Each structure stands twice: as structure tokens, then as C-alpha cells.
Ligand SMILES: Cc1ncc(C[n+]2csc(CCOP(=O)(O)OP(=O)(O)O)c2C)c(N)n1
């Protein structure tokens with residue numbers, strides 16, 4: 001009996017990602033959710049600018065590639081004109097929380113019925129390791145060579161916490177992909193974020209604490225350990241909003 | 251017997267499966283290079299595999315297929 005194989009919605013091609021980059025794991029989890037819900041033929045994905053700019057090569061569903069940070073705006077247009085389709089964005093932290101902050105915040109507060117998969121790897125990967133809004137205090141990047149100093153470069157943004165104050169948000173969960181148990185938890189969260197859209201609940205976001213071994217300057221296994229020891233205390237895992245839970249409490 | 255298969259050409263030798271395996275039966279083949287120029291992952295002691303799929307769960311490149319003997 002096959003207990004694990006490549007999901008159908010994932011294209012059978014090699015990816016351009018660096019060895020051990022967790023973008024690959026999250027791609028697979030998205031494809032597994034699409035398979036599990038049987039929505040491959042109805043799904044439209046929006047790829048960002050960033051290392052995952054080529055995500056359209058890796059999913060078997062239809063894909064669009066948006067200008068930097070504009071994925072939630074593009075997804076809004078796609079969803080409003082095709083309300084029967086399932087629309088998701090896949091975005092890094094530079095894309096979603098720097099140049100695309102306005103699109104992220106406003107799509108959320110409007111309660112667009114879309115799904116956002118947010119990769120928080122605390123750095124700009126594609127462009128060679130510059131500081132991101134999510135870079136940790138003290139973290140060395142090419143644009144914070146002495147470590148990020150909040151007095152100079154400002155404080156990081158906790159995206160799930162920030163968005164959870166907005167009424168249009170249906171669901172926000174922060175997960176990580178550093179261990180098999182956490183990957184399985186992330187899989188459930190991503191599937192829920194898609195199910196919410198099928199159930200017309202509003203905007204769902206899953207923030208995935210991820211690694212960039214190349215620009216962090218670590219081996220892939222060291223990077224997972226660094227994520228656990230440094231990112232998790234600053235970005236606690238958990239559900240930040242779930243409108244279902246609220247209904248239950250009433 | 252449980253069976254773990256590697257699509258070796260796709261492997262980037264990242265070692266995440268090596269670390270994830272609770273039975274410690276995966277290694278990067280030091281004397282083999284795949285098409286991409288990486289030392290690919292392989293099984294050292296297939297008999298010990300419990301088909302838990304933890305290796306496949308951590309693989310970013312979907313190299314691994316796991317079959318359980320039932
Ligand atoms: C309008 C515009 N500004 C800047 C850039 C340069 N740029 C490309 S990717 C990127 C940031 C990518 O970082 P992130 O979104 O965190 O994704 P990652 O590569 O880490 O997955 C930037 C600033 C661009 N392509 N277009």
C-alpha cells in the first residue's frame with residue numbers, strides 16, 4: 001500500500017529551489033490540499049515576485065504571476081469575476097509584508113474570499129539576502145550587516161497578529177515546517193484555508209515559518225534548527241483567528 | 251517488506267530526510283553523483299524501515315515514495 005507519493009496537482013518537474021529550501025515542502029502541501037478537496041480543475045493560483053516567482057511551473061492548476069506585492073489585488077479580480085473558482089496566492093515576506101503591505105491589509109479588511117499562503121523566511125531570498133520586514137532583531141542580512149537594530153531599521157511585523165485585528169479576516173494560523181509533526185499540522189491548516197473559501201467564509205491566511213538556507217548561510221538542517229530556536233519564540237505558532245471558533249463560543 | 255523509493259535524479263542531497271528518519275537508515279551516497287551533481291539519498295538497511303514516511307514528509311523535492319507492506 002502506498003503511504004506517500006507525489007500529489008497529482010504538483011507538476012512532475014524539478015524545481016529551481018536551492019537544496020533544502022522549504023518552499024518545496026509548502027508547494028507540496030498546497031498541492032495535497034488541492035488533491036484532497038478535489039478542486040484541481042477549479043483552482044487558480046497567483047504567484048508572487050520572489051524565489052517562488054516560477055510557482056506557475058510547479059502546479060497543475062491555472063496560474064497567474066502578479067507584479068511584486070500585488071497578488072492579493074490580482075486574486076481579488078480573479079475571484080470577483082470567477083466566484084465559482086478557488087483562488088489562492090503564494091507569497092514571500094518581502095512580497096506580502098513590504099511592497100505588498102497595502103494590498104494584503106486591504107484585501108483582508110474587505111474580506112475577499114481568497115486563500116493566502118504566506119512564506120515567512122525572515123529574508124529576501126531571490127535578491128540575495130536583504131533584510132525583510134520579518135527579519136529578526138539582531139539578525140544579520142546584507143542590508144543589516146551588524147544585525148537588525150530596531151532603533152535604526154525598525155521592528156519586525158507579526159503578520160498574523162496584525163491581520164487578526166481586521167473584521168474581514170476569517171482565518172489566520174501560523175505554522176512551521178521544521179519537523180514532520182509540524183509539517184502535518186501545516187498541511188491541515190492549509191487544507192482548512194482552502195475549505196473556508198469553498199464555504200465562502202472570507203479571507204484565510206496561513207503563515208508558514210520557513211527557511212532560506214542559502215542566504216542564512218547555513219546547511220538545510222542547521223537552518224531548521226535556527227528556525228526553531230530563533231523564529232518560533234518571536235513568531236509563536238497557533239491560530240490567531242478562526243470565525244468558526246467564535247461562532248461556537250456564542 | 252516496506253519499500254522506500256527515491257527518484258534519484260530529483261534529489262538535491264539536502265539531508266532533511268536523513269535527519270527525519272527515526273530509524274537512521276538513510277544516508278547520502280558519498281560515492282555517487284546524480285545528474286544534477288548532488289550526492290543523492292539512499293537507504294542503508296531497508297529491512298528496518300517502518301514506512302512512517304517522515305523522510306518523505308520533510309523532502310522539499312518530492313523525491314521519496316513510501317509503500318507499506320500490508
Ligand atoms: C517592483 C519591484 N521592486 C523590487 C524588486 C526586487 N525584488 C525581487 S524579489 C524581492 C523580494 C523577495 O523576497 P520575498 O518576498 O521574501 O521572497 P523569497 O525570495 O524570500 O521567497 C525583491 C525586493 C522587483 N522585482 N520588483
Ligand code: SF4
Pocket residue numbers: 016017018021022023051121125126211212213214215
Ligand atoms: S534563495 Fe533562499 S528562499 Fe530562495 S530558493 Fe534559495 S533557499 Fe529558497
Ligand code: SF4
Pocket residue numbers: 254270271272273274275276298299300301302303304305306316
Ligand atoms: S519511511 Fe520512516 S523508517 Fe522508512 S526510511 Fe522513511 S523515515 Fe525511515
Ligand code: SF4
Pocket residue numbers: 020256260261262263264265266267268290291308309310311312313314
Ligand atoms: S530530503 Fe529529498 S532532496 Fe533532500 S536528500 Fe532527502 S531525498 Fe534528497
